[in-house]
Amino acid sequence: xxxxxxxxxxxxxxxxxxxxxxxxxxxxxxxxxxxxxxxxxxxxxxxxxxxxxxxxxxxxxxxxxxxxxxxxxxxxxxxxxxxxxxxxxxxxxxxxxxxxxxxxxxxxxxxxxxxxxxxxxxxxxxxxxxxxxxxxx
Amino acid sequence: xxxxxxxxxxxxxxxxxxxxxxxxxxxxxxxxxxxxxxxxxxxxxxxxxxxxxxxxxxxxxxxxxxxxxxxxxxxxxxxxxxxxxxxxxxxxxxxxxxxxxxxxxxxxxxxxxxxxxxxxxxxxxxxxxxxxxxxxxxxxxxxxxxxxxxxxxxxxxxxxxxxxxxxxxxxxxxxxxxxxxxxxxxxxxxxxxxxxxxxxxxxxxxxxxxxxxxxxxxxxxxxxxxxxxxxxxxxxxxxxxxxxxxx
Numbered sequence: 365x366x367x368x369x370x371x372x373x374x375x376x377x378x379x380x381x382x383x384x385x386x387x388x389x390x391x392x393x394x395x396x397x398x399x400x401x402x403x404x405x406x407x408x409x410x411x412x413x414x415x416x417x418x419x420x421x422x423x424x425x426x427x428x429x430x431x432x433x434x435x436x437x438x439x440x441x442x443x444x445x446x447x448x449x450x451x452x453x454x455x456x457x458x459x460x461x462x463x464x465x466x467x468x469x470x471x472x473x474x475x476x477x478x479x480x481x482x483x484x485x486x487x488x489x490x491x492x493x494x495x496x497x498x499x500x501x
Numbered sequence: 502x503x504x505x506x507x508x509x510x511x512x513x514x515x516x517x518x519x520x521x522x523x524x525x526x527x528x529x530x531x532x533x534x535x536x537x538x539x540x541x542x543x544x545x546x547x548x549x550x551x552x553x554x555x556x557x558x559x560x561x562x563x564x565x566x567x568x569x570x571x572x573x574x575x576x577x578x579x580x581x582x583x584x585x586x587x588x589x590x591x592x593x594x595x596x597x598x599x600x601x602x603x604x605x606x607x608x609x610x611x612x613x614x615x616x617x618x619x620x621x622x623x624x625x626x627x628x629x630x631x632x633x634x635x636x637x638x639x640x641x642x643x644x645x646x647x648x649x650x651x652x653x654x655x656x657x658x659x660x661x662x663x664x665x666x667x668x669x670x671x672x673x674x675x676x677x678x679x680x681x682x683x684x685x686x687x688x689x690x691x692x693x694x695x696x697x698x699x700x701x702x703x704x705x706x707x708x709x710x711x712x713x714x715x716x717x718x719x720x721x722x723x724x725x726x727x728x729x730x731x732x733x734x735x736x737x738x739x740x741x742x743x744x745x746x747x748x
Contacts, residue, residue, distance in 0.1 A: 369609050374516035375599035380665045387572070391662055394709045458708060462727040 397454050400447035407444040456481040507531040507582055508589040509540055511552065514600050522600060524591075525549075531586055537577040538566050541592070541604075554604035561717055564654030568604055569593040574659035574715045595659040597668075611655055614671050618679030618697060623690025641686040648681035648725055650718040657712035657722050663705055670705040671696065673712035673722030680725040683732075698733045706730075 385391040410432075417428040431437065460477035506528040514522040527548055529540045538556055545552050556566040559578045566577045571591050582590070598606035628635075657673035664670045679697045682688045696702055706726045713723040 370601045370607050375601060375607055376514050376516070376519075376522060377599045378522075378596065380597070380662075384662055384665065388711075390711055390714070391709065394662075394707070398707070458727065461710075461721075461724045462731060464724075 396447075397451060400451040403444040403447040404451060407441070407448070452485065453482065456485065505531040505587075507540070507586050509537070509544070510589055510591045511541075511544070511604070512593040512600075513552070513603050514594075515551075516602060526589075531582060533583055535582045537568070537570055537575075537580040537582065537590065537592060540582060540590075541577065552604075553602045562652065564652030567595055567654040567656045567659070569596060569659065574656035576654060576656070576717050579717060595655060597659050597661070597665040598655070606655075608655060610668065611653070611658060611672070611675070614675040615653065615678065618671070618675050618682075618694055619690060620675075620678040620682055622682060622685060622688050623693055624687075625689045635687040637686055644686070645681045645684035648677050648684070648720055651678055651681075651720045651722075652718055654717065656715045656717065657720075660711040660715040662709055662711070663707055667701075667705055669701045671699075671702045673706075673726065674720075676703060676706075676729060677720055677722035677725040680729050683729075697729055703729045703733065 385395045414425070414428060414432070417425045432441075456478050457474075459481060460474035463477075465472040465477050507530075509527050509529060510524050511527060512522050513519070513525045527540075527544045529543050529548075532539070538559060541552070541554055541556075545554075554566070554568070554577075556578070557563040558565070561576055561579050564576070567574060568577050569575075569592070570577060570580045571585065572593075574595060577592070592604065594600050594604045594606045598608065598610070601607050651674055653674060655674065658664050661670075661673055664672050676697055679694045683691050683694060683697070698704075703726050706723075708723060708727060710723045713721045716722065
């Protein structure tokens with residue numbers, strides 16, 4: 365085999381630019397998906413800190429919650445929510461690729477598997493929201 | 502009326518002469534039923550015999566004529582001029598590979614990786630020919646049939662940014678072909694294809710998914726890789742829970 369290989373000194377080796385992910389929409393969307401985990405992790409850290417404040421007594425919790433209602437934090441939460449929704453949608457799209465669903469001999473189309481997952485996710489989310497509002501009210 | 506033409510901007514690289522690739526423009530006759538490969542053949546035959554590129558079957562079977570057409574990995578025998586006309590077309594060698602000359606890339610790395618997954622049926626013990634064939638049900642064939650369609654055209658390697666950034670990555674086609682044999686009910690060689698489950702195998706893949714988008718044969722290497730991840734994880738948990746169990 366090695367006898368038929370090209371002379372390495374004559375090869376031209378193109379360099380991959382650090383901005384490769386800006387070249388194509390699909391690469392950019394992939395990077396957004398990867399970035400979404402950073403915002404979800406930051407949100408969870410803030411959430412854990414909020415729970416920690418609860419252990420320090422009602423005053424500390426209320427004071428921290430008040431700080432979280434500032435426009436900057438609301439903006440952060442909104443961005444984190446958008447990333448979480450995007451991440452979840454791509455997750456359900458991936459699930460359809462990873463786990464093919466069969467009905468007898470036939471393969472269920474991926475779009476239907478994804479749509480059913482997203483539908484179930486919306487129903488569960490609404491259930492949690494209704495429960496939250498009911499407990500609060 | 503003069504015959505309409507279309508311009509192809511083709512990458513040229515002549516080793517020993519050029520320090521880096523350059524672009525050369527060729528005006529070729531525009532014909533409704535011509536593909537980019539026809540235009541390249543016209544250049545080679547009528548305009549500039551020094552242009553180098555690979556091709557063979559002209560009908561999407563051999564996997565030789567893969568190139569970047571306007572930045573997208575494509576079989577040039579399936580890329581019609583009419584889909585680009587009247588705009589110019591950029592024809593470049595497949596990205597993520599070293600260039601030997603003009604549009605010809607060095608595929609040695611891919612061939613090594615392909616060989617490393619042992620893409621053939623491995624039996625612990627071959628049964629004598631007299632005992633007949635290894636029979637399969639339609640469902641057993643269906644489990645891997647899609648992954649047999651790979652023509653080794655390497656478009657998936659050109660589409661994969663992970664392979665571009667991390668050249669050690671085993672890559673989409675090699676993993677898909679390894680998976681094809683792992684899923685084959687006649688095969689008993691899964692343990693010998695451990696290269697698939699290694700760090701530079703499936704775990705390098707971040708599921709960009711572009712390999713499956715550009716595949717001209719609908720092989721869906723991305724699915725093969727993600728399903729291999731699930732299988733490998735399942736086997737790992739089984740080996741922890743049942744160290745002496747058969748897998």
